[in-house]
Amino acid sequence: MSASPWKRRRFLSAGVSSAAATFSGCRRNQNPWRFFTLEEAFLVEQICQQLIPADQDAGGREAGVVNYIDRQLAGFHSRQQNLYRRGLVRVDEIARAMFQDRFTSLASERQVAVLEEAETKETAFFNAILAHAMQGFYGDPRHGGNRDYASWRMLGVPPRPVRGRQQYDLTRGRG
Amino acid sequence: MALERVNAVVVGSGAGGGIVAKELAQAGLRVVLLERGSWVTAYDCRKDDLRNQRTTVLGNAFGPDDERHPRVVVDESGRERTLRASEPGYHNNAGCVGGGTASYGAMAWRFMEKDFRMRSTYGAVPGSTLEDWPLSYADLEPYYEKAEWEIGVSGDDAGNVFRAPRRRPLPMPPLPPNRECQVLRPAALRLGLHPFDIPMLRNSVPYNGRPACMRCRWCVGFACEVDAKCGTQNTVIPAALKTGNCELRCDCVAGQVLLDERGRAAGVAYFDARGRYREQPADLVVVSCAAIESARLLLNSRSRLFPKGLGNRHDWVGRNLQGHTYPRAAGLFDFELYDDQGPGAGIAVCDYNHGNPGLAGGGMLANEFIRLPYQFVAQVPRSAGRWGRGHKEFMRKWYRRSMSVMGPVQEMPMFDSRVEVDPVVKDHWGIPVARLSGGKHPHTLEVARYMAGKAEAWLKEAGAIHTWTVVPGPGLSGGQHQAGTCRMGGDPRTSVVNRYCQVHDVDNVFVIDGSVHVTNGGFNPVLTIMALAYYASAHLVKTWKGTRMRS
Incomplete structure (x- = not known):
């Protein structure tokens, strides 16, 4: 596999994200998220970075998983908005009960401990955010996650081939 | 405004309905083909x-x-849930032109001779309605061949010593083997299997x-x-x-089959794309909506003569809902297997379809289709x-x-695994929805555990350094391989349609899809549905006389 398709894609996606930045800058509301508050988005990003930590490869944060989740909560997964709102509050409550501080201020090992607690105590929310984090990290980049094909590079899966479509006339030779 | 009368309404354009529509139209009948979904093409x-x-x-x-x-859907513990179509447990097939065939993996299996004679081969299985089909493999053979050549099948089953006799080879050669197949083939041969x-x-x-696979x-x-x-x-x-x-x-969206005062079908009532109620008069009606929706349509077609639903005089419509139980073995290797060559699945053995000691039936085993990265997430063992x-x-x-390596285990049909219509919940058009309940027969799970072990042994022989097995739970089967709900049989008291897919009580209504399968084979069922559609259409055309069936 040559590196060229990746280069072209990086260039394309850079163009897209700068366009998005310009767009969000124009809006009166400075919060760029569709569903989350700024605080919630930061918390979700930190949770996702523990669910899929960065190492030699990108983690949940670098892959833009929070962007995927935000987009789906404002769209297909909108039924789960309340589950998230309440669940995120609960995660902070667990963090305070265990370590007397909010989740985002805790060191990495403590964040893991809080999430292990949430996994058993806030099962519905934890399962939802875990599923969404995996979707946003390993799923198709078109839905807002897996930025720059981060997970597919990690796994060594080639990008989508740009071939096939409209290579022939569908109206000929059928039936 | 009444619609113009036609000869036949076919409800559902999947594997069964698509073929019936073509066969009837080519025989000169005027056909309306109703599809609840839209036309998805290669461009989509x-x-x-x-x-x-x-x-x-x-x-x-x-x-x-x-x-x-x-x-x-009612689960094993009796908990009742109303599900959206994309939720797990809904047992969706598909809703588009082509039905499941627009997006399937496309394995094209002929059932084996014994798959049509399960009761004769294995005897009664307590708790199961296991039965023979009223037709044999030999009856379907010419139509399997027709499906293979008209729809188009590639592959090479010459190495399958267990296959039922065929007159003609497949029209296309197999795709070159991917790396998994190259590793699995010699391993199977070393085990004495027949890949x-x-x-x-x-x-x-x-x-x-149309072009070749890319x-x-x-x-x-x-x-x-x-x-x-x-x-x-x-x-x-x-x-x-x-x-x-x-x-x-x-x-x-079809709501019911309309009946005249003598109890024969007069057409189909449906809601069109703009939501308008329509009645399409027809001389005959073909129901091809797949096992769950076909049963629902019949059960929703109530009348004075059929207060429990069309063809349901003896309470067999919706019974024996089955699919396949898929045991799986996974293996880790110290060398690379992924070569990004779709479709992925390519090699199989039929050594375990029948003749497993002490067990009724079995299934084929094959390597899996390519797992997309997100699909692999759920396959990570809990230990990791x-x-x-x-x-x-x-x-x-x-x-x-x-x-x-995995395979579809032939299930033992269960009378209480069934489709009903829900007394309360209705769909967007006000039509009572399907209500599913039941589970798997314990013997099906026993066979599944046995098959998982065989799959694991194959992977070990292929060099896996670590293996594990996954056997499904006891919950209801259905999904894309759904079958059995309008059983075919000779006795009207214990079946819904005769051997030509004709409803026992109503000679101008046919059910032509997986619903009529008595048992579902240890294989993906689509080619059998296609062969049955050709077979039933041939009989229908032969007995067709102008505007009615020859009695």
């Missing part, structure tokens, strides 16, 4: 890992939609005016980008339309953790160095 292939027929976390790509098609190239409804060479990894669950996968939507349905005798009406460093490390280390 989106290669979307999160929204396709297999992974529906962002919705059903091939219908039905979440908003208008609820179902009620061969899986027959697939997929062009390996240009065929029927071997991408978005195959099972997706519409083919180059139209190399052969379904009814790109073969028989265009042929039916070409005759000028068939009109396809998309986005039309559900999340965090361990999970990610497992994904990175093993995604390209693992494979799975």
Whole structure:
């Protein structure tokens, strides 16, 4: 596999994200998220970075998983908005009960401990955010996650081939 | 305004209905083909890992939609839930032109001779309604062949010493083996098994005016980008339309089969794409909506003569809902197996379909279709953790160095695994929805555990350094292989249709899809549904006299 398709894609996606930045800058509301508050988005990003930590490869944060989740909560997964709102509050409550501080201020090992607690105590929310984090990290980049094909590079899966479509006339030779 | 009378209304344009529409239209009958979904073409292939027929976390790509098609499902503990169409447990097949054939993996199996004689072969199984089919493999053989050549099948089953006799070889050679197949074949031979190239409804060479497979990894669950996968939507349905005798009406939802005062079908009532109530008068009606929706349509067709639903005088409509139980073995290897060559599945053995000591039936075993990265997430064993460093490390280390062998275990039919119509919940159009309940027979799970062990042994022989097995739970089967709900049989008291798929009580209503399967074989059922559709159509055309059946 040559590196060229990746280069072209990086260039394309850079163009897209700068366009998005310009767009969000124009809006009166400075919060760029569709569903989350700024605080919630930061918390979700930190949770996702523990669910899929960065190492030699990108983690949940670098892959833009929070962007995927935000987009789906404002769209297909909108039924789960309340589950998230309440669940995120609960995660902070667990963090305070265990370590007397909010989740985002805790060191990495403590964040893991809080999430292990949430996994058993806030099962519905934890399962939802875990599923969404995996979707946003390993799923198709078109839905807002897996930025720059981060997970597919990690796994060594080639990008989508740009071939096939409209290579022939569908109206000929059928039936 | 009444619609103009036609000879036949076919409800559902999937594997069964598409073929029936074409056969009737070519025989000169005027046909209306109703489809609840839309026409998805190669241009609509989106290669979307999160929204396709297999992974529906962002919705059903091939219908039905979440908003208008609820179902009620009762689980083993009696808990009742109303599900949206993309939710797990809904047992969706598909809702689009071509039905499941627009997005399937496209394995093209002929059942074996014993699959039609399960009761005679294995005797009664307590708690199961196991029975023989009223027809034999020999009756269907010419129609299997017709399906293979008209729809298009590639592969080579010459190495399958267990296969039932065939008169003609497959029309296309197999695709070249991918790396998994290359590793599994010698391992199978060392074990004394009989591996061969899986027959697939997929062009390996240009065929029927469409190109060959380009071997991408978005195959099972997706519409083919180059139209190399052969379904009814790109073969028989265009042929039916070409005759000028068939009109396809998309986005039309059938509510009931209309009956006249003598109890014969008079047409179909449906809601068109704009939501208007319509009645389409017809001389005969063919129900081809797949096992769950076909049963629902019959049960919703109540009248004075059939207060419990059309063809349901003896309470057999909706019974014996079955699919396949898929045991799986996974193996990790110290060398790379992933070569990004779709469709992935390519090699199978039929050594365990029958003759397993002390067991009734079995199933074929094959390697898996390519797992997309998101699909692999759920296959990570619990020992590696559900999340965090361990999970990610497992994904990175093993995604390209693992494979799975799995197979569809032939299920023991259960009278109480069934489709009813829900007394309360209605769909967008006010039609009572399907209500599913029941589970698997314990023997089915016993066979599944046995098969998982055989799959694991194959992987070990292939060099796996670590293996494990996954056997499904006791819950209801159905899904894309759904079958059995309008059983075919000779006795009207214990079946719904006769051997020609004709409803016992009403001679101008036919059920032509997987519903009529008495048992579902240890194979993906689509080629059998296609063969049955050709077989039943041939009989229908032969007995057709102007505007009625010859009695």
